[in-house]
Amino acid sequence: MSTPSFILVVTVAVLYSGGFYLLLQRSLMRVVFGILMLGHAANMSLLLTDEAITLPPLLGGASGEMSDPLPHAMALTAIVITFGVTTFLLALAYRVWLGDENDEVPDDVEDRRIRRLTEPEDSS
């Protein structure tokens, strides 16, 4: 039975926790940061499926055990897509700011209206 190195797991845990916490924020910019950190965490945990530090997956180099190329390829794709998504979200946050003069996620107007209907009316 083998495990990844503990220090990497701790790093992943912190990145995930921080990412999820930021995701729960009102500020869109912090949400974008959260997604970035979640991306790092996910890529790192993909690499944790390999057993230990080994040689890079290049043929013709030094002889020895090579690391598993599959998680690398997956993480590489993930990095690129995270980049695309982050820039898009950044532009989105910016536009929200242009419109509202703040980059906070507002409550859905329709839902707020419904919620107000359910609350008993003020007697005042």
Added chain:
Amino acid sequence: MLALLTAHFAAALLAPLLVRRWGRTAFLMLAAVPGAAAVWALLHAPGVVAGHPVTTRIPWAPEFSLTLAFRMDALGLVMTLIAAGIGTLVLVYCARYFSDDEPGLGRFAGVLTAFAGAMLGLVLADDLIQLFVYWELTTVFSYLLIGHRAELRESRRAAMTALVVTTLGGLAMLVGVIMLGEAAGSYLVSDILADPPRGTVVTVALALVLVGALSKSALLPFSLWLPAAMQAPTPVSGYLHAAAMVKAGVYLVARLTPAFGDLPVWQVTALAFGAVTMVLAGWRALREYDLKLLLAYGTVSQLGFLTVLLGAGTRDAALAGLAMLCAHALFKAPLFLVVGIIDHSTGTRDLRELSGLRRAMPVTFWTAVVALASMAGLPPTAGFVAKEAAFEALTHTGPAGPVVLAAVVLGSVCTVGYSLRFLWGAFAGKPDVAPTPVHAPGPLFVAPAVVLAALSLAGGPLAGAVDPVVAGYADTVRWTGGAEAQHLALWHGVGLPLALSALCVAGGLVLFGLRERVAWLGHRLELVDADRVYRRTLAAVDSFALQVTGFTQRGSLPIYLGTTLVTVVVLSGIPIIQGRLWTMEAPPVRLWDSPVQLVPAIITVVAALGVLRVRRRLFAVVLVGLTGYGTATLFALQGAPDLALTQFLVETVSLVVFVLVLRRLPPRFSTPALRGRRLGNLLIGAATGLLVAAMAYFALAGRRAESISTGFPDAAREAGGTNIISVILVDLRAWDTMGEISVLAVAAAGVASLMFLRRRTQPVRGRPGERAVPLAAAPVADGTAGSAGAPWQPTVLTTAPRQLRVEPRWNPLWLPGAQALARERRSIVFEVIARALFPVVMLLSVYLLFVGHTDVGGGFAGGIVAGLGLMVRYLAGGRYELYAAVRAQPGALIGMGLVIATGTALAGAVFGTEILAGGAFDLHIPLVGDLHLTSALVFDFGVYLLVIGLVLDILRSLGARVDEQLEKESPTERQAEEVTP
């Protein structure tokens, strides 16, 4: 049969045109359609009575056991004759009931004809699903017909009530029908009748089906919609709400009784609800003043009676039930038509205002007398025959027989009572009411009612002739209740039934004699107002729905996300606790692979924790960037140089882009959330993060299968590459890369469209070989200088040249585009470095592109490096430098990249044996060494171009565009500062 149905719906579509052309006379033409159906049914009657049902079966979607199946047996024949025959007469009646200028008459005619078609389909359908479709169609048409006078609020409300109540039942019925069909293994009614299923599922299914039947036939507790539906024009009340549609529920009970009549759920429901409805509705009818409402409650009462008979489950009861059903259609429809005539001729149907109509309208009077006699069960009418048969049948219907019989007798007493009330109220001369002025009805107006009343009268003496038809259905009910099969006849001899009939008449006379007291007592004893209960229920449902929506849909993104995360943690936590994960053998703990990991790991962790705390945006961006660089370093240490390179490059681009955008946002995040909320979020985040990390930790220990990548090195060798990852990306799994770059293209388009609402900015075009660069800064400064005392003065001198022409062929300047920058923003050192570095960076990017297949690098990394080069030029020289550096549009680059990548893929498919597979050759270049070229390189080149386009697009959108917006704002800001010191 299909042709008949189609004819109905075609006629319905044509009806508005006909009405527009010929006015109300068009109803006579429309009447021909149900008339044809009635004639068709009569022609087939001998065969059907002889035991040869007419069937048609068209497979529609056999894999879902959906069939267009029609079948006319004895019950179907009777129902067809009622639906089509009365439909014909009612349409004829409509031709005189309405005036030509009645609003919406065309629509009304169409809907009424369509209803006749749906009713015909309902009684002929042999498939339960198909039956349900017609069932709901009649509901919808009924809704439209009740709401005919859409401008009246009551009319709309009544229509809505009918729709809500019957649809509620219909939904329950649909569930029941499906359960029944699944239990029987067939949705064909004939199959279910031939081999009825049994079991708990069937019991539940039948209960649900009965809910549908009771609601459709307006039995208690669903009866409120029928009196309300009297808002409809009288022909509709006579046809839908007396003769045809309300019989659909009774029909369904009759249809299924041969299969399920012996089940307690069937008998008890039918007997109990039927009997109670019959008595209560009859009692209610005794105090109505509106003739139509009186008939409506009478109808509800009679529908209860029919349900009792048809659901009782014995052969004789079924015989009496079907006879009663015919009799009811024949007496209730003409009575409604009579009310319509009275209403039409006098302008009222309140029996307190009507007086002396007996003399004024003799034909109508005698028609009513005959129909009422049949309703009250007086000889020699059809009603008498049916009621005698019913009393006879109920004397031997199981243990509940006596109770039910008593209830039925009580209900019949009421029936006689309200029959007399109707006769007296509509026609009698009342001493204290002046004779009502009458506008005499025409012969065609009265004819349909007369025909129906005549049939009511003839039904008695001709009972023997009708008996085989009715018995044809009744004999399919196998349970006899231990009695000999009886037959319909006008004279059964002296016995209990005759005595009960006499009792009913006597009781009815007494009730009529005491009518004032009965009405008073009825008002006093009224316990529940059904309408109020209905309204309260609806309001409660509304409010409940509102509460649920308001509770679950908070409209707050953090709450939604938090709920999702908590659900993830809880759902994963349950198996962890149940499976006692901590008792399992724990994998060994290995602190690190090498101590070097400690440095980047600590940097990442500290930076990540810092992001959570800091309130300054710029600081947060730097910290997030640090987590990225830390991760990249860990990748490098983990034996993933490709990942590390890409992560470094992407992180750098991201960092710059973030900073570019942050220029415009306020320096700090808005006020933090409440402390409690923050703590809660922190808990949720930590729990989820720990959970996921624990999964990652245990995943490796739990791994059983070999990695699928063991064959990859050989595959890479075969493909002629030595960098396995690159081979995976551009060769083995190139389709995934196609998807990935498509995402990038979409993201670029999204960014651009968010930043430029109309189109991307374009540099001003000059003569070929010339670049036009606007002089942004200088004129602005001039303009503001003279505007101190006059704020309205334009800040930009319109006559001054606003553009600087630049010759790019030879230029002594390092970065020509930087000319447009304000002096204080320029840095000569930065410009020189940018200029000198650019060719080197581009060379590096091309190198990365070429060696991608054999060494660390690739199209993506190369593209990003090229993008970084452009970024440096933009940062040093401003946006016009960016335009000068790359003249191609980013959209064009992205598109070209996609085309090249896709083209390679398709070319491989056309020329090669495999998609995305192609040849390879080696090239020896002096100084560089061996270069291994494959067709995958072309694919990678596509990726390269696309990535350059993406970075360029981002720079133009989030860099240049923001610059532009800043410049547009700054003069006004500056002015405002000057004015308000």
